[in-house]
Amino acid sequence: TNFSGVDDDFYDDLEETLIGADVGFETAVQISDEVREEIEAKHENDQKVISNLIVSKLVSLYTRNGTKEDNHLVFATEGPSVFLFVGVNGVGKTTSIGKLANRFKKRGKKVLLAACDTFRAGAIEQLQEWGKRDGVPVVSGPEKSDPAAIVFDAVKKAKAENYDLVLVDTAGRLQNKVNLMKELDKMRRVITREIPHAPQEILLVLDATTGQNAMSQAKIFKETTNVTGIILTKLDGTAKGGIVLAIRNQLHLSVKYVGLGEQVDDLSPFSPKDFVDGLFSGFLEPAK
Amino acid sequence: MAFESLTDRLQNAFSKLRKKGKISETDLRGAMREIRLALLEADVNFTVVKNFVKTVRDKAIGADVLKGLNPTQQIVKIVNDELVKIMGDQAVDLNKSPKIPTIIMMVGLQGAGKTTTAGKLALKLKNEQKARPLMIAGDVYRPAAIDQLVQVGQQIDVPVFQLGTDVDPVEIVRQGLQKADEENNDYVIIDTAGRLQIDEKLMDELSRIKALAHPNEILLVVDAMTGQNAVNTAEGFNNQLDVTGVVLTKLDGDTRGGAALSIRAVTGKPIKFIGQGEKMTDLDVFHPDRMASRILGM
Ligand SMILES: Nc1nc2c(ncn2[C@@H]2O[C@H](COP(=O)(O)OP(=O)(O)OP(=O)(O)O)[C@@H](O)[C@H]2O)c(=O)[nH]1
Ligand SMILES: Nc1nc2c(ncn2[C@@H]2O[C@H](COP(=O)(O)OP(=O)(O)OP(=O)(O)O)[C@@H](O)[C@H]2O)c(=O)[nH]1
Ligand SMILES: [K+]
Ligand SMILES: [Mg+2]
Numbered sequence A: 001t002n003f004s005g006v007d008d009d010f011y012d013d014l015e016e017t018l019i020g021a022d023v024g025f026e027t028a029v030q031i032s033d034e035v036r037e038e039i040e041a042k043h044e045n046d047q048k049v050i051s052n053l054i055v056s057k058l059v060s061l062y063t064r065n066g067t068k069e070d071n072h073l074v075f076a077t078e079g080p081s082v083f084l085f086v087g088v089n090g091v092g093k094t095t096s097i098g099k100l101a102n103r104f105k106k107r108g109k110k111v112l113l114a115a116c117d118t119f120r121a122g123a124i125e126q127l128q129e130w131g132k133r134d135g136v137p138v139v140s141g142p143e144k145s146d147p148a149a150i151v152f153d154a155v156k157k158a159k160a161e162n163y164d165l166v167l168v169d170t171a172g173r174l175q176n177k178v179n180l181m182k183e184l185d186k187m188r189r190v191i192t193r194e195i196p197h198a199p200q201e202i203l204l205v206l207d208a209t210t211g212q213n214a215m216s217q218a219k220i221f222k223e224t225t226n227v228t229g230i231i232l233t234k235l236d237g238t239a240k241g242g243i244v245l246a247i248r249n250q251l252h253l254s255v256k257y258v259g260l261g262e263q264v265d266d267l268s269p270f271s272p273k274d275f276v277d278g279l280f281s282g283f284l285e286p287a288k
Numbered sequence B: 001m002a003f004e005s006l007t008d009r010l011q012n013a014f015s016k017l018r019k020k021g022k023i024s025e026t027d028l029r030g031a032m033r034e035i036r037l038a039l040l041e042a043d044v045n046f047t048v049v050k051n052f053v054k055t056v057r058d059k060a061i062g063a064d065v066l067k068g069l070n071p072t073q074q075i076v077k078i079v080n081d082e083l084v085k086i087m088g089d090q091a092v093d094l095n096k097s098p099k100i101p102t103i104i105m106m107v108g109l110q111g112a113g114k115t116t117t118a119g120k121l122a123l124k125l126k127n128e129q130k131a132r133p134l135m136i137a138g139d140v141y142r143p144a145a146i147d148q149l150v151q152v153g154q155q156i157d158v159p160v161f162q163l164g165t166d167v168d169p170v171e172i173v174r175q176g177l178q179k180a181d182e183e184n185n186d187y188v189i190i191d192t193a194g195r196l197q198i199d200e201k202l203m204d205e206l207s208r209i210k211a212l213a214h215p216n217e218i219l220l221v222v223d224a225m226t227g228q229n230a231v232n233t234a235e236g237f238n239n240q241l242d243v244t245g246v247v248l249t250k251l252d253g254d255t256r257g258g259a260a261l262s263i264r265a266v267t268g269k270p271i272k273f274i275g276q277g278e279k280m281t282d283l284d285v286f287h288p289d290r291m292a293s294r295i296l297g298m
């Protein structure tokens, strides 16, 4: 929808664009109200100025909710760093690990993968295939074996053989499965017992096509595993992933990387500006 | 997520109104707002919500609910009935070919649950109809997709036809169907790679598989946690392939599952099955009334 001039329809359209991007009803209304206030205070009716205003408003709304956070991943000052990947089923955990392993290997880090999804059919082979593509080793165990035992082996190997980074794949689990959530906590404790400040990152992988349930995912995963950041996948599709705005607002969790496809290079550091531009593609296109 | 149920919402709205005295027609607007909110929170697409609320409003006025004794219950009933009606009143069976094999093709976005559901469906057919299904591994892109299907096949003791990852999926399907002919399989389930509905090249691949295999059933597999984008996905796949049914997966989570309504509303295609877990036995027939209650939080 293009807009000319600013009337109630404009704010309705804005609200619907935001709702359509999955930011959620409350956040959509809040943003739309704030934008309205500002436009009215400034008596603004130049379309271009208004577009810029909306974008910068949203970018600042995103950033102000976590001023001291940034999207860098935290590494250990000494010894191996461990990143644990968690999330519900099918969101892109294993693929994101494959992409990140490549990225960090290119930067000269010695990377190890831990195949701790011993549950889903073909999960170990999937990570092994990524390991082959990336040229990094994979620690694995028998199917259905205890993931905590595998992560233990991986961390031990990392210490003994001076790895810089261990990326730990876990089985997808829905956040309402209490026992499976406890299993994650057990893995985390095993890691910390071996390396006191590890895991340096617990990355929650969220699928951009997910709607309001992503808030529940973020809340419960954060409560049980101390999530440190988000990887937002599948932004190459038509879904916008707007719920991360609300997640940022309420839980102060920030997106660190975005997934933009299935290939190894389809991963980028999160840019609030690009993200917001994506939310409004279509809405802010200037009228011809 | 601790969303209120529609009943609670309406009761709250009406109790505020009752303090003012009687409920008027303008007060109906408050009720409609609550319905709109409940559906949006359940991830029903906003255009679908708009139309839905309008229908409910017209029905509520037609039924004179505000003159009745319990407007909350009356409106909830209208909303519920209307939801059930849109979602298709009754469970719809799997299409069956008059002569074997019945060919079923799984399609959908990445990670929706196609491969898992292929296995679940094969097991269900085996258990309920003593069927002898064959699964075809048509995903040559995702790392270890074939291993996954082969392992699923082993778990449920169903054969998997595969030609590795260097053969065109259309050719794999062609040879797979030949194999099914030779082996007298009564069902063939084709697993395909996940893809975006805007990916023309890969969508064309599905069209070519369809043209070759003439499937009796093209099942669009959709993650129940999907948000507003459910309509884009459903329209994209349906426009290109004219799907015959929908499977909604991951309903064992705490999602309201409003995608069900969105998909049904934009495609008119029945939701046939729901996935309720990762085990091979976790596939159930879809019941519109239960889904309606779930979306409304009741
Ligand atoms: N289009 C697109 N597809 C992606 C992206 N990231 C992952 N995928 C695809 O999504 C599907 C699921 O990815 P996985 O990495 O297996 O997801 P997972 O979270 O490990 O899944 P489980 O282990 O089964 O819970 C695969 O087909 C991936 O290729 C992305 O950024 N864009
Ligand atoms: N909890 C739950 N998990 C499910 C259900 N159906 C599938 N899954 C899980 O969702 C993830 C993705 O399932 P897949 O069958 O690999 O999905 P897919 O559509 O074949 O994925 P791609 O081939 O990568 O596009 C796996 O972890 C499955 O175990 C379900 O009904 N409930
Ligand atoms: K998904
Ligand atoms: Mg995985």
Ligand SMILES: [Mg+2]
Residues within 6 Å of the ligand: B114, B115, B116, B139, B145, B191, B192, B193, B194
């Ligand atoms: Mg698959």
